[in-house]
Amino acid sequence: MLPDADHRAVVEFIYREARLADEARYAEWLGLWTDDGVYWVPASTDPAADPDKHISHIYDNRGRIETRVKLLQTGYRHSQEPASHMRRLVSNIETAQADNGELVAESNFVLAELAIQAKRELHWWVGRTTHRLRRVGAELKMCRKKVVLVNAAEPLPNLSFLI
Amino acid sequence: MSSLAPIPAIDYKTLVQDDRVHASLYTDPRIFDDEMERIFRRGWVFVGHDSEIPGTGDFVTRRIGTEPVIMVRGVDGDVAVLVNRCMHRGTMVCPADRGHVRTFTCPYHGWTYDVSGALLGVPYPGGYGAFDKSAHGLTRAPRVSSYRGFVFASLSPTGIPLSEHLGLATRLIDRSCDLSPVGEIELTAGWVKHRCAANWKALPENDSDGYHLGFVHRSLFMTVRSQYQRVVGDEKAIKAVVRDWGNGHMEIDWSPGYQGPFEWLGGASGPAVADFTAALERRDGPELARRRMREGPAHVLIFPNLFVGETNIAIVEPVSVEECVHWHTPMFLKGAPELNSRLLRMAEAGMGPASFLMPDDLIIAARNQLGLHARTAPWLELGRGLNRERVDADGRTVSHVTDETTNRALWRHYRTVMTEA
Numbered sequence: 306m307l308p309d310a311d312h313r314a315v316v317e318f319i320y321r322e323a324r325l326a327d328e329a330r331y332a333e334w335l336g337l338w339t340d341d342g343v344y345w346v347p348a349s350t351d352p353a354a355d356p357d358k359h360i361s362h363i364y365d366n367r368g369r370i371e372t373r374v375k376l377l378q379t380g381y382r383h384s385q386e387p388a389s390h391m392r393r394l395v396s397n398i399e400t401a402q403a404d405n406g407e408l409v410a411e412s413n414f415v416l417a418e419l420a421i422q423a424k425r426e427l428h429w430w431v432g433r434t435t436h437r438l439r440r441v442g443a444e445l446k447m448c449r450k451k452v453v454l455v456n457a458a459e460p461l462p463n464l465s466f467l468i
Numbered sequence: 469m470s471s472l473a474p475i476p477a478i479d480y481k482t483l484v485q486d487d488r489v490h491a492s493l494y495t496d497p498r499i500f501d502d503e504m505e506r507i508f509r510r511g512w513v514f515v516g517h518d519s520e521i522p523g524t525g526d527f528v529t530r531r532i533g534t535e536p537v538i539m540v541r542g543v544d545g546d547v548a549v550l551v552n553r554c555m556h557r558g559t560m561v562c563p564a565d566r567g568h569v570r571t572f573t574c575p576y577h578g579w580t581y582d583v584s585g586a587l588l589g590v591p592y593p594g595g596y597g598a599f600d601k602s603a604h605g606l607t608r609a610p611r612v613s614s615y616r617g618f619v620f621a622s623l624s625p626t627g628i629p630l631s632e633h634l635g636l637a638t639r640l641i642d643r644s645c646d647l648s649p650v651g652e653i654e655l656t657a658g659w660v661k662h663r664c665a666a667n668w669k670a671l672p673e674n675d676s677d678g679y680h681l682g683f684v685h686r687s688l689f690m691t692v693r694s695q696y697q698r699v700v701g702d703e704k705a706i707k708a709v710v711r712d713w714g715n716g717h718m719e720i721d722w723s724p725g726y727q728g729p730f731e732w733l734g735g736a737s738g739p740a741v742a743d744f745t746a747a748l749e750r751r752d753g754p755e756l757a758r759r760r761m762r763e764g765p766a767h768v769l770i771f772p773n774l775f776v777g778e779t780n781i782a783i784v785e786p787v788s789v790e791e792c793v794h795w796h797t798p799m800f801l802k803g804a805p806e807l808n809s810r811l812l813r814m815a816e817a818g819m820g821p822a823s824f825l826m827p828d829d830l831i832i833a834a835r836n837q838l839g840l841h842a843r844t845a846p847w848l849e850l851g852r853g854l855n856r857e858r859v860d861a862d863g864r865t866v867s868h869v870t871d872e873t874t875n876r877a878l879w880r881h882y883r884t885v886m887t888e889a
Contacts, residue, residue, distance in 0.1 A: 364816055373824070458565065458661075463662075465827040
């Protein structure tokens with residue numbers, strides 16, 4: 306575990322990131338990323354899944370993260386128009402420092418998504434997230450976010466919101 | 469006491485007309501059951517690709533319609549399609565998506581089969597009198613056939629051969645495979661499965677619909693430039709076409725709108741494609757190689773469930789009358805590693821639940837499904853382009869890319885299949 310002050314800062318970052326994603330506050334969420342950010346949601350729960358060989362649900366570099374957000378901001382991203390109603394619980398947070406000084410947090414989440422765009426179904430999303438954070442000036446920024454869904458390899462409904 | 473009214477026979481000739489179809493075709497569970505029998509059990513259905521199971525004992529599990537099957541490579545090197553159901557009491561013998569086995573052993577009572585489906589042994593055989601093991605092998609799809617690595621199966625022992633089912637559409641499979649310098653595609657990246665709250669036919673219809681792009685995908689067109697940009701804007705300036713290849717196979721051909729090489733890849737030049745270009749030129753000569761690089765891979769729906777979707781391969785899986793799954797994987801070109809990493813990233817951009825295109829298609833399909841429950845207005849209009857489509861020298865009907873020639877091609881074949889004796 307990180308020293309208390311760092312641990313608290315990481316936990317606060319993760320809670321804030323979750324809230325911005327839940328509330329479709331796209332520009333603020335995008336502002337949490339470093340310029341070299343990588344956003345990865347594998348299509349498999351296999352720890353050996355290799356994003357250069359195996360297909361992922363999401364494997365975005367910074368440019369593609371921006372495209373993802375811009376689509377949501379057009380008002381014509383039908384699969385998120387209107388945006389799903391969402392709340393996620395983040396728990397079991399464990400923190401550590403990587404050799405290169407980045408702060409690493411692993412956590413579990415449960416997300417309830419009311420997909421109101423067609424059938425108005427409640428979808429449950431469950432998984433484990435790894436955040437890697439870096440200090441940029443006085444702020445923490447996210448340089449990597451990996452989300453492994455428990456059902457990553459099963460047929461999934463639309464996942465065009467920010468997970 | 470009331471008695472049940474007799475269920476009237478389904479009159480497909482009334483439900484499927486030349487320029488309109490009836491909403492019940494998407495919502496009636498009896499019609500779904502009928503389709504599973506007539507289309508998915510009797511006809512040819514795409515199961516998987518050779519490259520997914522390179523060695524003896526390699527397998528993947530799939531469904532033919534709603535019937536669970538195993539596609540497995542036998543000791544002779546041939547591909548068998550086995551019904552994934554123990555012949556004892558019906559347990560699915562293989563629960564995994566993919567893997568490698570020497571035998572399939574049922575977890576219930578230990579009946580064990582080899583990879584050809586033959587029953588090897590039964591625990592405690594003393595409980596059986598005269599027991600003929602050879603009569604209790606896993607059921608094999610009676611007909612399995614492949615074209616350029618695409619494996620198709622039919623659960624019916626009789627019917628037309630695969631070559632007749634594919635007809636001229638093999639040219640489109642060739643167009644995609646021949647982009648590989650060694651003429652082979654490889655499906656090795658794994659599959660993404662995307663759930664859709666709509667009838668399965670919505671997927672082939674949408675995959676071959678050139679009319680919706682500027683509307684359903686407006687968010688993408690507003691955000692980034694893509695190779696599909698040419699289909700939005702002035703109707704008369706659009707050069708892409710749709711084609712009906714017969715037997716329900718339907719194509720969108722973007723290539724008349726492409727001017728240079730690799731536009732289908734979103735553009736590519738220089739050292740990144742130098743080796744690839746040289747390899748194609750060595751094999752095909754400069755002229756044909758240039759044409760291939762300009763035209764790019766095919767965009768064709770092979771009836772009923774295979775979508776050779778430009779740089780992706782997709783499968784349409786029916787689940788129930790109002791639910792289906794769209795599977796996809798990038799179409800890797802063997803011998804072109806420099807392109808395959810791009811094809812992988814393109815697959816993630818275009819298809820799947822978190823991509824920039826498909827979620828919008830599937831949410832519209834789900835809204836379509838909801839709208840089709842409005843029985844005061846039960847017809848879907850499919851007459852677009854009847855005023856301008858034409859028949860080419862090969863007998864294929866061709867029209868403007870936004871025309872419903874493809875939908876009509878699907879439904880005409882559907883009506884034939886659903887009314888055959």
